[in-house]
Each structure stands twice: as structure tokens, then as C-alpha cells.
Amino acid sequence: MTAPLTAFGKVACLVILLALLALPVIGSDYLIDIGTEMLIFALFALSLNLIIGYSGNVSFGHAAYFAIGGYVNAILLTTYGWPLLPAFVTGVLAATLTAAVVAYFCTRLTDIYFAMLTLAFSMLVWAIAFKWRSVTHGDDGFVGVTVPALLDDRMRFYYFTVIIVVASIAVLWVITHSAFGRSLVAVRENLGRAGFIGIHTRRMRWQAFVVAGFFAGVAGALFGMLIKGMYVESAFWTQSAQVLIMTLLGGIYSFFGPIIGAAVLFMLERLTNEYTEYWPTVLGVILLVILLFLPDGLVGLGKRLTAKAKGKDKTEGAT
Amino acid sequence: MIDLIRDLSPGLATLLTNPQFAFIQLMNSISQGMNLFIIAAGLSLIFGVLKVINFAHGVFYMFGAYVMYSVSQEFGAPFWLGALAAAGALGLIALLIERTLFRQIYEAEHLMQLLLTFAIVLIMGDVAKIIWGTDQYSVSYPASMSGATDLGVTFYPTYRLMLCLIGPVILILLYWFAERTRWGRMTRAATQDREMLAALGVNVPVIYTSVFVIGSMLAGFGGALASPFSSPVPGMDATLIVDCFVIVIVGGLGSLWGSFVGALLYGLVFNFGSVIFPNAQDIFAFMLLLIVLLIRPWGLFGKPEAGGH
């Protein structure tokens, strides 16, 4: 995970980037929409993995920061008529600040207690979005977000999303591959030992949580502008569970795992919903298969397959 | 003084000036808490031994309510037979799930176990839809308990009084099982050191199975008991499971007394909170959880995590 990109990885990244840039040219409106949404969820899942995969805690309330970023940006744009830049930045900062406060309390705990405290905080955020009708319009939803004219176009918004998401992913890559990222992994692997070698574990986990909150806020702000609305369901625990599944599906021990998990789960939900009302069963069965046969997620499976093919075990980072 | 309170919170003023009203709210709290205790006790028991947070517990509860409906309304069986059938059916389902699925992942990380239970939620929700369709059902109270009983101070619904009694009965039964039987000693030993237990020749898998089955039977039984006032419908599990999480975390994961006290607290906070601050009912449970976790992260009756974790 901490290895730099291999030559193969570099080429792969370049190819994907080119494909993303070319998508609107070759694709339909539908592909642009779906590409935008998928990118947003990829960033959302990736941000969560900073808490799970790197610092080893399971957040069950990550949707809170997604929702705060989305709501604050949407409300500032629409109700107060702010320009995009300050609205977007304020939305993301609001998410980050909330994450900083919540993380202060949560990082005192670990494991299941950590998960439950994050859940409790996120449900408070949900309750506030639900109850504060004069500002958020409660469960009617904050419908009809004013998107700046510059972005009020499918293709332009898509490119805007590509730029923001790719830049965010790059920043996350740098963070996780810095000394900070390596210390985080040490914290995950062994809280006690990390403490011995002089890592201030609680502060590290706090920092990881705050960074995760920041990028969840970015994803949320983008999402609100994409669907031109924010809804209380985006803060509910089921949304947190969905992004958690995305992250785990892809694999938490790989940088790119959550991105792949988000893309796959997103498409699965879309496609199964198209063919059957029993899509929960389809999803459940897929989950079971992964858990029982692919415990390290899709990326883990990929690694094992390539390792088998090459007869060696050295494809780190080349996801 | 009372006028000032009335301005701030009419509900609080009524509570202070009308002891009968306050008493009824107390009864509401206890009866609601006891129904939740029965379900949460199962969740806590399973966590205590298997160390699995079972998301599917809510779906088990829903199945309990549905089985109750089928047995008591469609086949016309007596109420209590329906409740037993619900517990039995869930025991069987749990046995099947434990043997085929859970057994595979005891060694895996908590996360994976959580996801497995989530997959069961998804699948069983659809199974319920296939079996019972999407109608909303209604279950009648047992004939002898459809009215109210005179408590001297006030009348109170008989069925809810029964819940107030059955909760402690279940508590005592579980306590007796855990403290006074060989099975109980084994399960307690299994929570502490299963390798040692296995080395001593104890069949640990059987203990795991039995705990999972009994915990799930409690969910089914609780669902059956709830069905007369909480109609069996699709999706009824979604809010319940979160309430149960709150209760077992507040009480302390794996602690029987913890879930009892946690359930009572939940009932008190919900009912008195709803009277005093009618606009904030959605957040009482989470405020309770927050406060407890901030002061005593391992819950009221739980033990601090070992090794500084």
C-alpha cells in the first residue's frame, strides 16, 4: 500500500484519466450523468477508507460530513445566492470542522464503540437536517439548488467533477504515501506498539478523521449540485452503511480499492434495479460471495489472480 | 413558578401538577422498555459470546411479528402459541444461518461479520416480501388482555402491564441460565478464552450455535409480543435495530443487566422527553447514547476494553 506506483500503475492511471476525459465525447447524456455520480461516490468511499483502512476504525456515520458539505453548499448557493467558490469552500469547511469536533470525542474510543459514537453523531446531524425546516426544508428536501450558470450544463459539470475528484484523489494519494500515512498504518496494525515508537496515536487518528471529513464534504457538495437537491436521507445511517459497503467491497488495504468498490456497487445497484424489484437479494448474495470467498475485497482477488498468473506476489499499488 | 414552567414546557407542568399523568408516563416507559429489553437482550447475548454485532437482529424481530400474524390470525391459534411459534421459527432460521454462514467467519474481522449480517438483512427482507407480500397486517390482543386494568391510581392497558411483568421474568430466566447452569458457565468461559475451552475438550461450536439460536429466539419472541401494537409491515426492522443498538451500547455490550437498564432508560428518556420537549423526540435516544459514550465509553455495565484498545 505504501509502495509508489509501478510502471504498470502509471500507465493504468493515465489510461483511466484519458478515458474519463474522453467520456463525454464518446458517451451519451446517460453515461455523463452516471460517470459524474460514480466519481462522486468514489471520492466519498476513498475518504472513508482513510478512517477504516489507514487508521483501523470503522466509522458508521460518515454520511454526516457528506450531508453537511452538500447542505451548506446548496443552502449558500440557493438561499443566500453566494457565488460558487465561497459556497463550496464554506460547505467543505463546515464538514471538516464538524468532523474535527466529532473526531475529538470519537478517537478516545476504538472498535465497536468508535463505530457507535460516529453513528450517534451522524444521527444528530440527520435530526438537525430533518427538524430545521426553515433552513433545510426538512424532509421535503432542499429541492432546486441554484447551480452557477457556468456549471449548469451536463458536460461542464462533469469536467468540473473530474477535476475536483482527480485532484482530491491525488492529494489523498500523497497523504497516504507520506510519513503520515505510514504512521497511520502503524497505528492500525498495532495501537500499543505505535505508541511505543513515539507516534501520538490519538492525534493521528484525529487527523485522519478530519481529512476524511474534508473529502466527504467535497463529495457531498458535488452531489448536491449534481442532483440539484439535498435530502435528509443523505445523512441517514443507511447512507453511511452504503458507502461502508462500497469501501469494503473494493478492499480496504489498497489505495484504489474503495474507488473500485464504489464503481462496482454503484453499477450493480443500477443494473439490478433495472431488472428486478428483488435487487436487495442480488446485492445480498453478492456480498455473501465476497465475504465467504473474497475476504480481501475485489482488489485482493485481483492481486491473488495476477500473483497466480505471474507466479509471484508483487503487484502492490498496481491496481 | 408553575406558570413559568407552563410557558416553557406545558408537558413538564402537567407532569409536575398531575401525579396520575406522571404515573402513566412511568408505566409507558417501563412497558416500552421491557418489550425492547427482550429483543435487545438477544442482541447483547450474541455479541457477548460471538462478538458479532448482528444487524439481522431487526429482521429476525420482523419475522417474529409476521410468524405471529400467520399463526394467530390466519390459522387462528391462541396468542401464546403464536408467540412460541415465532420464537421457535426464529430459532430454526438462526440454526440454519449459524451453521451455514456464521460459522465461516468467526475468525474474520468484525467488519466482515458486520457485512455478513447486513447481507442477511437484505436477503431476508425480500424473503419476507415473497412469503407475506406487501400488505400491512394487524394482530389482535389476546382476548383477556384487550382492555385496561384498574391499578387504583388509574386504569392501564392490561397487555402493557403484562409486558412490564414478562420483561423481568425473561431477565431472571436468562440470569439463571447464565449463572446457574453448566451451559451458562461454558458460555461465560467462551467469552473469555475459547481456545482454552476447546483445549479442555468443550465443544465450542455447539455453544456458539446455542447462543445464536437463543438470542435470535428472543428477537422472534419480542417481535411476536410487539405485533399487537406494532403491525407487521415491510421495513419495520429499520428503526428497531437502531433502537436496540442504542440500548445495548448504553447498557454495555454483552451485559444482561446492561440491556435491562439500558432499555428502561430508553423508555424513560423517550416518554418523558416526548412530553417535556415534544419537538425533539427524534434525538433523545441519540443524546442518551452520546452522553453515556462520552462519560463511560464502555457502557453503564460494560467493562473497559482490554489492552488500551
Added chain:
Amino acid sequence: MKRIIFSAVASTALLAASGVSAQEIRVGALYPTSGGGAIYGGPAMEGHNMAVEEINAAGGINGRMLVTVARDTKLNPATAASAAKEMITKDKVDVIIGGLSSAVGLAVSEVARQEGVIYIATIPKTIQLTTTKLHPYVFRTASHTDFEGDAMAQLVKQSGGTKVCDIQPDYAYGHDLAAGLKAGLARHAPEVKVVADLRPKLGATDYNVFITQIMGAGCDVVTSGLWGSNFVNFAQQASPFGLFNQIKAYISGGEVASHEIAGKMGDDYPPNVISNTYELWYDHSVPGHQEFQEKVAARSGTKETAMWPVLAYIGVQFYAEAVRKSGGTNSDANVKALEGMTLMTPVGERTINPADHQANTGQFWGPMVKREGFAYKVMHPVTYIPAEIK
């Protein structure tokens, strides 16, 4: 893994490119078919399919067949908005029909506005849909909370009650209905006082704390919008306290007079309830209803049928008539066609007001009583309260 992404993208690209015949009329149906919303979305989908099959069996519209594209909204507005977009951009639907909750209705309406595709709301009742959030492409064939609240106020007046306890679910519909009721009371019965406003959360399982507050508030009429299982749970918990016997009337919106509730509750259905429904399987006062009901019964395999199919059925009926009139699927032409359109539905004649795109959908109201020949309570007498606010 890249291959997985690419194959997923490629397969959707193929789907997107797959032939959409110009001859077909593509109708998007958005109802919740999983989770808690399935109780309503499932039967509604049946009504939708029935309407489509009938039209096709009769040779389509101007020789063009209807094709349904259905998606599960999961009762989640964000999901519904994405699904609506997908239907428009990928499945190339000509219209979207459906919706259940207010938030889903508003979210889908927003997509319809952006994409310039007609959306016919068949179930959402929030008043905003046809007032503050009105746009050229949204129409509603459902009733709304101002009509419903006004009807409730008339019934409060008739009941002779003077002190009202209002208990509404704490979410958009409940708040809107409470506002509609208060406005109605001011018009019809200004002497009536609302002495308690209670707002249990939607989907609450324990109502005792609210029931006991109603009992202590000294009101003679209870008004409510607790619907579906919320009503069942409330009633089951309030009956042992004797609440329903202590008051003159429990006047309820939210269609708790519909057969799917009364039929399932049987003898447990409480006394003194006056409520509404869009349709009753046993009331054939509207010409053509019996024929319609028998067809629904044949499809569902039960003599007694639910109220939801007719709502979805009417939505399809209106759109089909618009296409017939305009001669095609052009959205703007069909907006013109729908404005002011009058149609005979299985539950009465409906006209869409060109000013606010709202159909004059009234409802059947009446007391729920025990009658000979029925094993459950039925509405008698059945009164149609028209959709008009005077």
C-alpha cells in the same frame, strides 16, 4: 479491476445504444417496490401495468404501443432523482408517472423541470408541488393537503365538536395537513379550538405517550393524518385506553378508510372513525367503477381490492389521453393537451386545472361502521367531498 469498470461501462453503453423504437411510447413508472414503501408501491405498480395492458390490448394509441420502464425509488428522493434522470437519458421515456412521498415527488418534479419531460404525480400530496414548486411539466392527479384538510374541517363542523386534538406524523405530509386543517377550520368552524398539537415521528412504534396526552387534554374530537401502519399501531395502542369511545369522532386523512386497513384490522378497527379513501371496492356509485374493480380483482385474485391501483391507473389514463389528443409524445404539446383536460376515471370525472396543473381530485369520506354482509368495518354512508376550497 479496470476490466470490471470498463465492462460495466461498456455494457451500459450497449444498453444505451440498444434500439428504442420510435413507434413505442415509453412510460416511466416510479414507485417504491422494496422496503417499507412496497406496501403502496407494489399495488400501485399493478394499477399502472393494468392501464398499460388495457391500452395496448385495444391497439395502443394511434397504433403506438405503450412500454413501461419501471424503477424502485426505495422511498429515497436522491435515488428517485437519479432514477428519473436515468429513465430520461438512457431509456428515453416520454413521461414519468408515479411518486409516493412528498420529497420523492418534489425531487422527481425538479428533474422533470430540468429535462423538460412531463411528470404526473399520482400519489404525493404536498401542496408545494402545484404552488411554490410549480413548473410547466409537472401535473398532479392525486389530491393535496389543502383539499384534504378542508374536508376534515367540514367534518369537524358536522361532528359538533368544539375542542380538537390534532395528532400528525412529524414530517412534511403531517405538517402540511395540519396547516390545511387549520385553514379549513378558520373557514368552516372558527369557533373550534385546537387544544393539543401532537407530532409523533413517522414510523414511531410507541404512541402511548401521545395517547395519554390526548386523554388528558379534554378534547371531544381528534383529527389526524396518521396513515397506514401508523394508524394501525396508534389505534391498537389507543383502544385499551378507551380513547375512541371517549370522543365524538376521530376524523382522519391519510386514507385510513381504505379497505386494506379496515379489512386487515377486522374487529380491531376502532369505533367513531370518520375517514377518507380514493376508492372503495364495494362502492360502485361511479359509473364504470364496478367493471374496473372486477378487473383489478381478477388480477390480484381477491374479491376485495386495495385503493392504490386506481391512483396509478388514472395517471396513465391522463397521459394516454394527452397523446391521443396531441397526436404524439412531444412534451410541450402534451402539456397543452393536459391543461384543462377532463377525463372519466373509475372514481369519477376529473379535470386538470390549467392554472396550477392540479386535478380536482376529491375523496370519499364517511364514518366506518359495521354492516351486514361484511366481516369488517365499511364506510357508510359514502359521501364524495369534491376538491374545492370555498
